[in-house]
Amino acid sequence: MKEFFLSLKVDKPYVVVGDIHGCFDEFYELFNLVEEKYGKDTIIFSVGDTIDRGDYNLKTLNFCMELYNKNRFYEVKSNHLDKFYRYLKGNKVKISYGMQKTVSEFLNLPEEDREALRLKVISYYESLPLYIVINDNVVVCHAGIKDEYIGKADEKVKSFVLYGQTTGRYTEKGFPERLDWTKDRALKQDSPKIVYGHVVFDEPYINNLCYGIDTGAVLGNKLTAYNPET
Template sequence: MPSDLSPLPPDTHFDDVGPFDLIGDVHGCAGELEILLDMLGYQLEFDGPEGQRAYEVTHPEGRKPVLLGDLVDRGPRTPDVLRLAMHLVETGRGHAVVGNHDDKFRRWLVGNSVVLSHGIERTIEQFSRETRQFRDAVTDFLHTLPDHLVLDRGQLVVAHAGLHAHMHGETGKRVRSFAMFGETTGERDEHGLPIRLDWARNYSGPATVVHGHVAEPDVRERNNVLCIDTGCCFGGHLTALTWPERKLFQVPAHKEWFNSPRWPTNGPDG
């Protein structure tokens, strides 16, 4: 498999009208994800011990989870999160988009040199107990994840870090980079983390955009853009936004799984 790959065509699912349950950055917190899905009315069956579970997920009303990327790193059970996400996507019972942490782990899996920081070292350790077959399946899965989704006939756009209106349904390196990282200044703060710009301040597109990436204690909404990453891996909450109802459901983190110098009093992290 090539060490790096060009962006895939946009995976719009334009005619999929849901209803959906949009779920913020899971970051390996499989226990909280299982509880949240149960809270949302999903029938969740699994086989095997924690870390090696096989999942069967259905909803009696046909609702679909939509995972907003950053499935991996920081939390204790990244392999389980990936198994659940792969089940949802492969069965057509849910969707997922790629996050910057997911893409970094994919690059590590195919042999690229990456900086072992910000939680990827925990994912690598957890994968040391996995089979080559599963590692290869995860590599393929992460490569095929779209950078954004256009859902409900264009009324809803989902991307890990959000997306400008003129990029909806488009493809290319700029679109993929924005969808994974958002808008940054190109500089880093005293913690070595990217300095971000608030791209939603000028958003005026017709679609509602829902994203994660920027972890904050509370859901943030501006100009029909919602950020629902509420820092589960940092000891915050795992949040779901129902669509089209636009109701919030939250599960508190079982513990602080990963310490961030910017959470929560010093600003967002992603």
């Protein structure tokens, strides 16, 4: 599978939503709020990790694919959906606690439905870009991206945008301790905004035109959407 990035010209309202992680109710509520505020043609961009850990993973994924088919939703590749994709392809993967919920939902489906969904999700994931450049001034990615990677889609870029950088240690909350790649960003006059997820913050983290919007919906906090045009 050849990796790629997507460059889009968008002339409609749009927002970027943080990691959903199977929180269907929160996502559906946010989706309706977005439509009320910006209109029913608003496009939703997702930083990925739409599944795992939550209680409605397949329902969330099916809703995302439904919106995608209506040109209302664009998602970037992310570590959790990438792992589920590899599982569906028959690759050997370690099924962690969060992924177990998604796999259990999948295995509880009737065999015919399971196979249909397997093929559907494989096709969907293979259609997703590593990151999306919107109107040349906003980049949507999962774990982040360095400026020198924008315009590239090799394995080094894939590793960074899916997993980011870590120290090898863990935080008090049990998450891998991540390096803040935004601190060393050297801004230029034409530097794009970078909107990303993956790293959980209590509130959106903003630094050097980088916007971390995973605010831990699945951990009982909240689901965040950001309008880069405001």
